[in-house]
Amino acid sequence: MTWIGRRAITRMLDLAALNRTRPAFAGALVLIVPVALVAVVAGNFLGSAEQRIAIIFLINLIAVVANGLYSGNSGIMSFGHLGFMGVGAYLSAILTMTPEKKAMTLPNLPEFLAQAHMGLNEACLVTIVVIGLFAFIVGTPISRLTGSAASIATLAFLVIVHSILNGATDFTRGSQTFFGVDRLVTLPSLLFWVALSILAARVFRDMPAGLEIRAAREDELAAQAMGVNIARRRLIAWVISAMMMGVAGAMIGHFLGAFSPKKFFFVDTFAILAMLIIGGIGSVTGAVVGTAVVTVVMELARRLEESPILPSLGLPQVFGLTQLALGLGILFVMYKRPGGMLGLAEVDDWFKHRFSVAAAKITSFAAEKRDGALVVANVAKNFSGLKALDNVSLELRPGEIVGLIGPNGSGKTTMLNAISGAVPPSSGSVTLDGVAVAGKPAFRIARLGLGRSFQNIRLFKEMTVLENIEVAVSASGRGGDIRAEAMAALEELSVAHLAERRAGALAYGEQRRVEIARALALKPRYLMLDEPAAGMNSAETRALMTLLREIRDKYGLGLLLVEHHLELVMSLCDRVVVLNKGQMIATGTPAEVQNDPIVIEAYIGRAHSAHSSPSAATERSLS
Amino acid sequence: MAEMEILIQQCVNALSLGGTYALLALGLAVVFSVLGMINFAHGEILTIAGYTVFFAIVGNVPPILIVPLALLVAMATAALMERIAFRPLRGANGTTLLITSFAVSGILQMLFQNLISTRPRPVPISASLTGAFNVGPFHIGVIQSLSIFATFAMVGLLTLFLKRTMLGIAIRAAAVDFPTTRLMGLRANRVILAAFAISGLLAGVSGLLWIAQRGSVDPLMGFLPVLKAFIAAILGGIGNLTGAVIGGFFLGAIEIGLQAVLPESVQPFRDAIALSLVVLVLLYRPQGLFGAAHSVRP
Structure with missing residues (x-):
């Protein structure tokens, strides 16, 4: 547990922190309600074909929200998350199969796996723990990379997992179909996991770790100068999102009943990413909307593929139409709205003003009095000569x-x-x-x-002024009421009235003041x-x-x-x-x-x- | 003596495989250095070069013209990609460009599958290429030698181009500081188009070498080699041309080395192990082997 840090745990249990995330809880609920409605309608009123679409929509929702939790908050597109989904599917399926069945299909399993037999929810829990550890190991090097290099490393991870799933024939039957998985997915249990995923992703965004990782997405240099440990924060997001992918894998495995490593490779990565990108990488609301829109479009494209409409118009029967539709959809969004349909907006933006920003009075930013000084001795810096x-x-x-x-x-x-x-x-x-x-x-x-400001102002432009300051308070690691301290820092610089504005939209002089307030919030x-x-x-x-x-x-x-x-x-x-x-x-x-x-x-x-x-x-x- | 021969043979294999990766990585790096984008659709250029050869053979194009034709088509494809898909996004950030090229890649793969075939198409390779020749006591494959030769020739030509021609110097300048390069009166679009054409040419050459070894083309053939090239480019320090070449050879050497030393039962995991080794290198050098440390002036 040391890697999360005792500090982080106390902060997670901090009531003040929970108070800060109230709009996020409310926003998650607003998203969960229509999703639950889909599940209820599908379960009670729809035929099996429609029910199937609804279930796949719900499973995709977990995967998209999970991928968004990492890709959206960190700004690093992950191509590798389907790898965790694959591992989750195989692992959970091995856990829920009866020992007799496994003796037939997977005779070379190690004893403890061959004998294991549990229900789907228990299997999900085991999967979450195992994948969490796995993601921690894999994520350690990946979280040190930045930008495109990190994205490519996640792609390499996808290929690594794919080739392991294909190669580990004792566990997975290799590239052959893995069959005989009991179809244990029920709508209520699926809905539970979907709701949990949406809630986790939405609340994470506004928790200290989420704030800090988003700050790093906006500006790595400024985030580090405010005390943000970027690699650590990215690792946390990576592990949480991997765990959620594992659940999505368990669900898809126990829904399909049979699958092969191909199911967790490039084609499905393409589809999941399309949902995320089209809806908006940076927001949970976007992930939900994107999944819904793309599911509908994919279904229409699939029907068009199979229907006799195209031949009757003199056009050839096309297959792969879904991939074409997704590709064009992504291009369209990139040209017209690079942030996706929702951009960074969340549903709670509409009503979060109802939750008042009450700041406790904090009077001093004085750091503890210590003797000492900042001493620079004989410092030299060479740039290639x-x-x-x-x-x-x-x-x-x-x-x-x-x-x-x-x-x-x-x-x-x-x-x-x-x-x-x-x-x-x-x-x-x-x-x-x-x-x-x-x-x-x-x-x-x-x-x-040590606090600092920058010559060319480096605020976290897409975040609110208040969030800018909260990042510094949170990353300084001193605990306490993050919001109250951030408001106090804003008041100190007479910019408290700007708290809810987007930092990038401020006038120049205001930005300078906010930047000083941010540095001051570190209690330097x-x-x-x-x-x-x-x-x-x-x-x-x-x-x-x-x-x-x-x-x-x-x-x-x-x-x-x-x-x-x-x-x-x-x-x-x-x-x-x-x-x-x-x-x-x-x-x-x-x-x-x-x-x-x-x-x-x-x-x-x-x-x-x-x-x-x-x-x-x-x-x-x-x- | 037999061991010596195997060793030489493996070195030749490593150089030839690494050379293919190096050419692909070099093409990615040229574009990245100028535009800051990773072109996910780079592999589809390689595939198109392959299909050009296939159709040229089917269409009875004189053999002497096939190679230039394939290279020309590859360059044109890269240039068209830039013109149609990426130019509207000029000035966008790296992630947007990466996602766009990702979509382009998916669309092209789908088009290959529909317009040509989902199944591999055979490309008859002339017997003179598949053979081997003797250097003293050693058997050396013709294709392997050709691909090593082609790699070094291309790297040499590119170096000359970048150092001696106006356009080449402009590309290098743009890689250091694009805004200033534009202020010096160079047309951004020309520089970027040239970078793409070069990357297309390099992808075309590696595409030819790739199908010469495989003897067939299929819609997804570009994916794996270009993925390896991505990794090679990162390993070398993304956007660093020398690094990309060395990264490519390094990855080729690792793969052939693993092929030689791993026991039969572990062979299926070769790719996984090779990629994991690279990721481990990145754990200690996140900037890649030749990447500059962050020298961003805040």
Whole structure:
């Protein structure tokens, strides 16, 4: 259990956290009701052909929702989930078959499997546990990959499972049909698993782990800077969704009664992904709607394939029409609405305003008082030969504002990246309150008490402002009422009224403030701001200066400020460090630095600093 | 001596199989480096090259023209794919492009199955190709040698193209920084089209080598080799051309090596083991063997 972490478990049991997910529970219920209706109608009023379609729809629903839980939240398309479905189908079928039957069809089974005999629900539980472990092992390397590489790795996983199912003839009869599975699926039990899947997927999205993994989908770098352990979060989503796929496999196996490894390979992957993509990868509502729409379309295409309509029109009988329809459906959605029919919208978006965002009053973001400082010693960073940083040292104490200035390309942002772990330094040391952090992953450094903002704002654009902040509170790992703390951080920056807005839709100045609020929500000891005044007019800049001073005084933070706005730097900073071409050329009080000839030379050029020529004098007055 | 011969034989096999993967991976990498997309439908280009050969033989096209024809069709297919399916999505993110190519792949497979046949079609391979020749005491297969030769020739030609021609240099520039390349006055569409045509050519060559070994074409024949090429490309560091070639040879060597050393009972799991080994490598080098560490400037 250590991999989930005690912290995560206490958070799961936290009532405040449950309170946060109330709209999600309600949304899941709204989705479950029509699905249940389909099951009830199919069970009581429909013929066997229609009932069959309804059951396959329900099973697909589990698979699509499960795949969406991973692919949608992580942003990494998984082609491999059908592999878990296959393993689930075979494993559960072996568990429910009578020993006598197994002695005939699978004579070489190991003893404990040959003797096993249980009901479908028990088999589902065993399958969930076994697949959970299996997914954990497989997911560990996959969760470290990003983007397309991760997608391809999941495809490799599908091929690996397929070839194992084909090769393990003692367990699976190889590529031959695996038959004699009792058809144990009943509508009520199926409905139970479907409802559980929808609920799990919907609530996961708004739980701390779900928030954090979605933040990583929006922006990996910013998520890490807020303390999100991306690989761990992706692994959790991978394992949960694999378990759900296992259940879907058990259901399809015990519905069909006979299947072969081919059932869990490319064609069905294509269909399941089409449902997910067409409905909308990023939302559970989309998954449900997509499954429904595609099931109907597939059924129509199948009937068209078998009907005499096409030949009667002089067209040839086509087969594979479903695949064509799905392919064209995906293309259409990609061209017109790349996010799918629903995009990121959930059904509860319609009524979630009814659940009030009541924030408990939180008064302080002050991290515990400790002695110490942020000490950077002889840090260097080389980019294939280019010395972006060359033995730079600086120190930042709590309660102090230090400015980091220098001409363009002097290494200021690289410096912040080297400190925060976004780009590990080539050499040198960074210590945070005595802890050596150089080379540690960015999320660990963030959790140790280092917040930052970015030069080009990096909010999680598709998430709400409140969710942006909640990610930082959640990832900081200190527990407590996530929502209340996030609201308090927003109030601190006077942007609480924007809480429910989409972060990407805010005005520029608002985004800057939200970004600072997000960094503050980590409860950092040190805060690094990369050009916070960029693009602000002078009134806004002055307001920002007041604000930064307040934050420093109230929380005793150490502030490291990269800024071009010299007025701000000179009036706000206790000390200033000047970089040029990766080297530290001066340090001291603003007044000292301002009159340092080396600094002037770096900014304005040699000829103009030492011996002013008339033309240089005019240029200087212009600059 | 017999052991020596087997060893040489296996090395030749590994080089020839790895070379096929390398060419496919190289084509994927060229497109990825420029556009940031993995072309899922790359395998269908290989299949189309195969069908071109099949129909050319059926249609009594002079043998000397068959290879150029197949390569031309492969290039045209890749270019058309770009023009029709991917260009409308210019600027979309990697996932959108991946999904789109995934759909294109599914549609093409369905079309092959309906318009041609679901069953493999035989491609008669001339006897001069299937034989072997002797180098000193060693038997070397003609097709294997040909495929090794073709691999190195293609890699050499591509290197020349990328280093010496304007368009090649433009492709390399676009791979580093597309917006700046456009600001330098190069037409984005031309660069991208060229990247696709190159990937089509490479897929065509590997398609020819692939059917020369199998002697038949079928609608799904592109899937497995291209899957291996995906893996090779990731192993080499996705978007890195040198890495893609080395990744391809590496994967070929692993497969042939496993074929040689695994006991008979484990042979069915060869693909699974080979892919698992690669995934294990990725556990220690998530960026691939030659991938640059993240150097994104935030």
